Amino acid sequence: xxxxxxxxxxxxxxxxxxxxDKNRKTLVRFRSRREDSPDVVLVWGDERIKMTLSETDxxxxxxxASAKTGTTPLSYFFEIRTKEGNTYFYxxxxxxxxxxxxxxxxxxxxxxxxxxxxxxxxxxxxxxxxCNGDKSNDVLNNEYSYNGRKSSRVETWEQYPDPNYDFCEFxxxxxxxxxxxxxxLKDLGIDAIYFNPLFVSPSSHxxxxxxxxxIDPHFGVIVKDEGKVLSDGESDNSKATKYISRVTSRExxxxxxxxxxxxxxxxxxxxxxxxxxxxxxxxGSFNKWLDREKIYENGEGYEKGxxxxxxxxxxxxxxxxxxxxxxxxxxxxxxxxxxxxxLNYEGSKExxxxxxxxxxxxxxxxxxxxxxxLDVAADLGHSADYNHKFWKRFRQEVxxxxxxxxxxxxxxxxxGSWMQGDxxxxxxxxxxxxxxxxxxxxxxxxxxxxxxxxxMGNAREFFDTMLYCGGENFSxxxxxxxxxxxxxxxxxxxxxxxxxxxxxxxxxxxxxxDTGVNKAVMREAVIVQMTWPGAPTxxxxxxxxxxGFTDPDNRRxxxxxxxxxxxxxxxxxxxRIHKSCPELIRGSIKELYAESNFIAFGRFNRAAATVxxxxxxxxxxxxxxxxxxxxxxxxxxxHSLISSDSxxxxxxxxxxxxxxxxxxxxxxxxxGIVLRYNSHEAVSSEEFWADNFFDFA
Numbered sequence: 001x002x003x004x005x006x007x008x009x010x011x012x013x014x015x016x017x018x019x020x021d022k023n024r025k026t027l028v029r030f031r032s033r034r035e036d037s038p039d040v041v042l043v044w045g046d047e048r049i050k051m052t053l054s055e056t057d058x059x060x061x062x063x064x065a066s067a068k069t070g071t072t073p074l075s076y077f078f079e080i081r082t083k084e085g086n087t088y089f090y091x092x093x094x095x096x097x098x099x100x101x102x103x104x105x106x107x108x109x110x111x112x113x114x115x116x117x118x119x120x121x122x123x124x125x126x127x128x129x130x131c132n133g134d135k136s137n138d139v140l141n142n143e144y145s146y147n148g149r150k151s152s153r154v155e156t157w158e159q160y161p162d163p164n165y166d167f168c169e170f171x172x173x174x175x176x177x178x179x180x181x182x183x184x185l186k187d188l189g190i191d192a193i194y195f196n197p198l199f200v201s202p203s204s205h206x207x208x209x210x211x212x213x214x215i216d217p218h219f220g221v222i223v224k225d226e227g228k229v230l231s232d233g234e235s236d237n238s239k240a241t242k243y244i245s246r247v248t249s250r251e252x253x254x255x256x257x258x259x260x261x262x263x264x265x266x267x268x269x270x271x272x273x274x275x276x277x278x279x280x281x282x283x284g285s286f287n288k289w290l291d292r293e294k295i296y297e298n299g300e301g302y303e304k305g306x307x308x309x310x311x312x313x314x315x316x317x318x319x320x321x322x323x324x325x326x327x328x329x330x331x332x333x334x335x336x337x338x339x340x341x342x343l344n345y346e347g348s349k350e351x352x353x354x355x356x357x358x359x360x361x362x363x364x365x366x367x368x369x370x371x372x373x374l375d376v377a378a379d380l381g382h383s384a385d386y387n388h389k390f391w392k393r394f395r396q397e398v399x400x401x402x403x404x405x406x407x408x409x410x411x412x413x414x415x416g417s418w419m420q421g422d423x424x425x426x427x428x429x430x431x432x433x434x435x436x437x438x439x440x441x442x443x444x445x446x447x448x449x450x451x452x453x454x455x456m457g458n459a460r461e462f463f464d465t466m467l468y469c470g471g472e473n474f475s476x477x478x479x480x481x482x483x484x485x486x487x488x489x490x491x492x493x494x495x496x497x498x499x500x501x502x503x504x505x506x507x508x509x510x511x512x513x514d515t516g517v518n519k520a521v522m523r524e525a526v527i528v529q530m531t532w533p534g535a536p537t538x539x540x541x542x543x544x545x546x547x548g549f550t551d552p553d554n555r556r557x558x559x560x561x562x563x564x565x566x567x568x569x570x571x572x573x574x575x576r577i578h579k580s581c582p583e584l585i586r587g588s589i590k591e592l593y594a595e596s597n598f599i600a601f602g603r604f605n606r607a608a609a610t611v612x613x614x615x616x617x618x619x620x621x622x623x624x625x626x627x628x629x630x631x632x633x634x635x636x637x638x639h640s641l642i643s644s645d646s647x648x649x650x651x652x653x654x655x656x657x658x659x660x661x662x663x664x665x666x667x668x669x670x671x672g673i674v675l676r677y678n679s680h681e682a683v684s685s686e687e688f689w690a691d692n693f694f695d696f697a
Contacts, residue, residue: 029063030078038081043078060631075107113478114405121536125194134174146167186272192272192370207279209279224252360401395422409424441498441524442497446491480586528612598615600612600623612673622666634658
């Protein structure tokens with residue numbers, strides 16, 4: 001017997017996400033190499049169920065057991081006794097000699113994630129930097145003052161973001177620009193857009209919400225444009241009458257909301273979903289409930305803000321400690337920032353109801369967004385108990401409004417307590433994707449603040465981190481929808497990390513983020529991203545070769561007309577491969593090979609198997625890799641879907657032979673290859689998928 005002899009293929013696990021039913025039974029399946037002929041016991045919670053041989057296919061035996069799902073979460077694993085009398089266990093780690101609680105398989109009765117989100121290719125857009133489709137709504141110079149700096153309109157699209165004052169710099173990107181580029185996104189092959197915040201806000205990043213009820217007219221439509229900008233030396237925003245007119249005018253707000261609804265409608269026509277960014281832990285000092293900047297004080301239809309008046313209806317939305325009114329600055333700020341007032345949910349049921357209403361509003365008609373990405377979701381509230389209480393209610397009510405909405409949280413570290421089937425669907429996958437892949441391929445941390453040579457090429461750490469961090473966080477419905485990113489608005493661009501240059505744009509010249517990069521390593525990363533379980537998420541411009549240190553340098557503009565054509569073409573081809581192979585969407589995964597700077601893994605189901613091999617060495621490597629555990633016959637032909645190295649990439653379609661279950665292959669330096677075996681060549685992937693595969697909990 002070898003470590004590779006047994007498999008619990010999750011694609012063969014017929015666990016459907018149905019309503020909890022204590023009498024409902026489900027089929028659990030396990031497979032073994034036929035020559036091993038073990039005795040297999042399913043340890044299902046406290047119950048031990050002997051599995052029976054039900055099917056033989058090729059060189060594998062399949063064992064089945066029927067078990068009750070019940071109504072509460074349940075853990076399970078397999079106990080295996082070989083002909084030689086040895087006992088092994090099988091859990092998320094595979095075949096092992098010990099048990100680990102966090103590595104047991106987990107069932108959450110009644111829990112499911114939207115099918116459209118499983119393996120969806122997501123495209124993240126930081127709107128101000130994507131495309132300027134309407135110059136009439138651009139933020140103007142001196143339109144208002146924020147955090148000691150006046151707003152600035154950037155005239156040169158290619159200008160690097162200011163490392164200190166980027167929050168108050170505006171390039172003019174807007175929703176009309178997104179609308180103009182929807183066909184580009186369709187051609188790229190994406191399935192969903194994730195927007196950074198769109199709601200009224202004074203910053204370019206908009207994580208300091210001013211009004212949750214409306215899309216910012218600077219991203220939307222400005223039809224009423226009265227008043228004046230601030231004069232030189234003036235910083236009192238109560239006199240910023242042009243800004244006040246733009247962001248409080250009902251005409252502007254309603255037209256902007258209508259434009260967003262149109263963007264969603266047009267995206268849906270192209271088969272593209274839309275995910276919004278929900279910043280519900282804190283708001284901004286400009287927020288109409290606080291109104292520190294006196295934007296709303298004299299506005300028709302607006303109540304006094306809690307900063308302005310102790311009698312404000314929003315007083316309990318914030319935590320005030322001391323001081324007096326009017327103009328009391330002694331409120332809780334998130335991480336101490338007075339520009340980011342922390343919302344006081346425990347102190348106001350009205351606030352809770354309001355934000356839950358916002359969660360429902362934007363996924364309902366007429367807007368029909370397809371879900372939420374939740375900013376710093378674990379920080380919401382003042383206690384863990386309340387945090388879980390809030391997210392349980394949020395999930396229940398948002399799912400009632402739109403059952404197909406995804407609820408995806410930003411989170412670092414173990415997230416298992418939120419992913420029990422009744423709060424979040426999944427998370428941004430930093431711990432079990434972005435970080436371990438970055439370490440393996442570049443040795444860098446995700447901010448480009450540190451180079452760690454001991455992690456560079458450490459294949460064992462790569463697989464173990466992916467496995468153990470993923471095991472702590474994910475059941476299968478969550479894993480298949482996890483947001484797998486290489487870059488985003490909070491971390492350096494992956495292409496810049498390939499240079500192994502430590503620094504930020506405030507300490508190094510921004511131009512240095514563009515130099516010394518290794519595009520072959522970027523392509524290696526994209527190969528893994530598009531073949532690993534989860535929802536591969538492209539940060540706008542990564543596909544075009546955009547570089548950048550950590551924020552704000554990572555928020556550079558999309559280089560329309562100056563794209564890296566080869567990088568863009570490579571992304572299109574990898575997305576096409578990802579979407580055309582069902583096993584890459586909801587198939588099982590298995591480690592095949594791991595040594596310094598060299599990894600191989602497989603994705604597979606009963607119909608097909610994809611083999612992914614990465615050589616991150618500076619030299620050519622020849623290796624023999626056992627691929628039979630994926631269900632590939634002992635003698636077979638694998639088709640090359642794509643291969644990349646330091647010279648570029650090709651989609652050659654060349655076949656590689658498997659002999660005695662082993663693939664012998666030579667890879668040049670800094671290279672990767674994707675190979676595929678399909679046992680149902682005569683059947684389209686769509687037909688086979690529809691007829692033969694099942695959802696599971």
